[in-house]
Amino acid sequence: MAKYEEISNKVRERIYSGEYPIDSMIPDQNSLARAFGVSRMTIKKALDILAMEGLIYRQRGAGTFVTKTALRNERDSAVDEYDGLSTQMKGRKLVSKSIEFAVEFPTPLIQKKLMIEENEPVYKIVRQRSVDDDLLILEETYMPAKLVPGLSRKHAESSIYAYIKGELGLEFGGAFRQIHADKPKEYDLLYLNCREGDPVLEVEQVVYLKDGRPMEYSKSRNRFDTRSYNVIDIKKDN
Amino acid sequence: MAKYEEISNKVRERIYSGEYPIDSMIPDQNSLARAFGVSRMTIKKALDILAMEGLIYRQRGAGTFVTKTALRNERDSAVDEYDGLSTQMKGRKLVSKSIEFAVEFPTPLIQKKLMIEENEPVYKIVRQRSVDDDLLILEETYMPAKLVPGLSRKHAESSIYAYIKGELGLEFGGAFRQIHADKPKEYDLLYLNCREGDPVLEVEQVVYLKDGRPMEYSKSRNRFDTRSYNVIDIKKDN
DNA sequence: TAGTGGTCTAGACCACCCC
DNA sequence: GGGTGGTCTAGACCACTAA
Numbered sequence: 036m037a038k039y040e041e042i043s044n045k046v047r048e049r050i051y052s053g054e055y056p057i058d059s060m061i062p063d064q065n066s067l068a069r070a071f072g073v074s075r076m077t078i079k080k081a082l083d084i085l086a087m088e089g090l091i092y093r094q095r096g097a098g099t100f101v102t103k104t105a106l107r108n109e110r111d112s113a114v115d116e117y118d119g120l121s122t123q124m125k126g127r128k129l130v131s132k133s134i135e136f137a138v139e140f141p142t143p144l145i146q147k148k149l150m151i152e153e154n155e156p157v158y159k160i161v162r163q164r165s166v167d168d169d170l171l172i173l174e175e176t177y178m179p180a181k182l183v184p185g186l187s188r189k190h191a192e193s194s195i196y197a198y199i200k201g202e203l204g205l206e207f208g209g210a211f212r213q214i215h216a217d218k219p220k221e222y223d224l225l226y227l228n229c230r231e232g233d234p235v236l237e238v239e240q241v242v243y244l245k246d247g248r249p250m251e252y253s254k255s256r257n258r259f260d261t262r263s264y265n266v267i268d269i270k271k272d273n
Numbered sequence: 274m275a276k277y278e279e280i281s282n283k284v285r286e287r288i289y290s291g292e293y294p295i296d297s298m299i300p301d302q303n304s305l306a307r308a309f310g311v312s313r314m315t316i317k318k319a320l321d322i323l324a325m326e327g328l329i330y331r332q333r334g335a336g337t338f339v340t341k342t343a344l345r346n347e348r349d350s351a352v353d354e355y356d357g358l359s360t361q362m363k364g365r366k367l368v369s370k371s372i373e374f375a376v377e378f379p380t381p382l383i384q385k386k387l388m389i390e391e392n393e394p395v396y397k398i399v400r401q402r403s404v405d406d407d408l409l410i411l412e413e414t415y416m417p418a419k420l421v422p423g424l425s426r427k428h429a430e431s432s433i434y435a436y437i438k439g440e441l442g443l444e445f446g447g448a449f450r451q452i453h454a455d456k457p458k459e460y461d462l463l464y465l466n467c468r469e470g471d472p473v474l475e476v477e478q479v480v481y482l483k484d485g486r487p488m489e490y491s492k493s494r495n496r497f498d499t500r501s502y503n504v505i506d507i508k509k510d511n
Numbered sequence: 512t513a514g515t516g517g518t519c520t521a522g523a524c525c526a527c528c529c530c
Numbered sequence: 531g532g533g534t535g536g537t538c539t540a541g542a543c544c545a546c547t548a549a
Contacts, residue, residue, distance in 0.1 A: 037537065058484070063515060074539045079517080089447055092483045095516050096547030102446065102485030103388070150341070208340065209327055209507035216454035216472040216497035234454040234472030234497070245330045245508075246296070247340030259454035259472070266504055269447035270483075275518065301534060312520045317536080333535050334528035 042071055042081035050090055050101055060098040061091065089269045128167050134226070135161035136188045138180055145177050148241050148252040156180045160191050163226045170261050173226045176253040183250070199250075208245040214238050214264050217256075227258050234259040280309055280319035288328055288339055298336040299329065327507045366405050372464070373399035374426045376418055383415050386479050386490040394418045398429050401464045408499050411464045414491040421488070437488075446483040452476050452502050455494075465496050472497040 046067075049055045061067075064082070068075040082099060085091045093099045137159045146153055160176040176195075178186070183199060190198045199205050217235045224231065235256050242251040284305075287293045299305075302320070306313040320337060323329045331337045375397045384391055398414040414433075416424070421437060428436045437443050455473045462469065473494050480489040 039537080065515090074541090075516095076518095076540095077538060080537090082516095089481075089485070092446065092485075093516060094547075095545065096514080098515060098547090100484065102481075102483075104485060207508055208330065209505070212504045212506065213501045214452045214474075214504070215501040216474040218470075218472060218497070232456075232470050234456060236452075236454040243327075243340075245340075246338065247327070247330075247342060259456070263451045263453040264502075266450040266452070267447070268450065270445055277518080303534090312522090313535095314521095314538095315519060318518090320535095331535060332528075333526065334533080336528090336534060 038071075038073055039077050039080040039084070042067075042073070042078065043084040045071075046081060047085060047088075047090060050085075050104075055101050057101050057104050060100050063098060087269060087271075130165050130168075131192050132163045132165075133160065133188050133191045134163055135159060136191055141177070145252060149177065149179055149249045151179055151249075158183065158186055160195075162191060171227045171258060172262075173222060173256040174253060175255075176251060178251050179249075182244075182248065205250070206245040207250070208243045208247060210240050210242045212238055212240040216259070223256055227256065229258050236262060236264065238264060276309075276311055277315050277318040277322070280305075280311070280316065281322040283309075284319060285323060285326075285328065288323075288342075293339050295339050295342055298338050301336060325507060325509075368403050368406075369430050370401045370403075371398070371426050371429045372401055373397060374429055379415070383490060387415065387417055387487045389417055389487075396421065396424055398433075400429060409465045409496060410500075411460060411494040412491060413493075414489060416489050417487075420482075420486065443488070444483040445488070446481045446485060448478050448480045450476055450478040454497070461494060465494065467496050474500060474502065476502060 046055070046061070049061075055061045062070070064075050064078045067078045071078065082091060082093070086093065089102060090104070091099055092102055138156050139159055140153060141149065141151060141155065141157045143153075145151075145157060149157065151157070156179075158176070158178045158180055160174075160178075162174045162176070164172040164174060166172075178195075180186075182205075183195075183203065185202075186195065186198065200207075215237045217237050219227070219229055219231065219233055219235050223229055223235050227235070229235070236259055237257075238255045240251075240253055240255075241249050242253075244250050284293070284299070287299075293299045300308070302313050302316045305316045309316065320329060320331070324331065327340060328342070329337055330340055376394050377397055378391060379387065379389060379393065379395045381391075383389075383395060387395065389395070394417075396414070396416045396418055398412075398416075400412045400414070402410040402412060404410075416433075418424075420443075421433075421441065423440075424433065424436065438445075453475045455475050457465075457467055457469065457471055457473050461467055461473050465473070467473070474497050475495075476493045478489075478491055478493075479487050480491075482488050
């Protein structure tokens, strides 16, 4: 582990432990550099991480301060959907029931989202997923077959992402999501166990690999009364 | 402007212009350092920015490459709600009609969200907002009176954020949001002009100042068929 | 004016990829 | 083995804040 990461962890610990209390000024960068026996640039880099996390803020000419920790507790709620539900719901009971598993040619919409031609086959995976036996999610996923060779119904029932990261060694770069509210469709009544007139929360996303190739287009539908989508937004400049 | 910002802008321009094509390797850091007449650390910092934007990715030992530009076009859709609707909708016709403007003591929920005591008054602002005469938004906002002295109905009808940043000189640090789908309430039928049974997309958020003090708690309700919420998520490590 | 954080340098060493 | 990106240093200058 790099020095700046170690220092970053230690300082974060000091904030959590109360050694650097809320609203207080922490030691200046030169003092920290001497104390940790590193150069000031390394201290700066360590503090950059904590600033990105919203734990500290800095004022040129004044000092470095611990924020009112506002964004701290909420950090745990952060969602990285490209890690897959299996990772997110660690420690909880996740069951995925595969409703459809097929290979087909992409519709124009899918072609556009996945940036592929009409003759490149895609997997179509429809799953009903449940968390702790009650939270229901209906998920429709498309992946280019070329990118994810050897995918099977078995992976769909456990964790597709574990297969992609573990077996294929692919790395994710990010995702673009749109969250909408929608009226329930026939499928929702059936698989989400919701009533006529209940709204549905839909998360539509394209997940990209590190090099920018789209790897997944999916729509995830949730009962309005069981799930919300959380976003943490930390301003960069100023 | 710092050197690394200038270089970052120039390299970004080269990518957009096609001088550094999609999927290609760009010159190595030493070459760039010589070409720009700066040290390699400065080049590194410039490239860090572009990597955060999803324009390039780097492989230790191999080189720096332009991504398949996947995340590029979508960047414009990024939403920074703490800049306020007025800033977001620049160039479009935004009208805010103030339905309620009051000062009151906070409910337990508001106390918790804004991290204040029950005896600290808050502004309550309810507004019906429209964009280009058709997109309707119903917004309920609470702000600690202490933090935003002198707020008036006039600000609520134009831009509260312009007042806070411009007049008061406060700086935002970030926000925490939850997006839900909901059934329409009586208010929605009236002010969003939606029909019975139409779902509503609600964005609930707490906006924080740079030092972590909560500055706003608000709920923004939108017709399901006119608005979605967009999130761009770029992975940091790997 | 003294002290703070932001930037920048010239050089060094290392881990890693590809030939 | 040669080239790549990641880290780190010791010191310097600057912009800004606060007393």
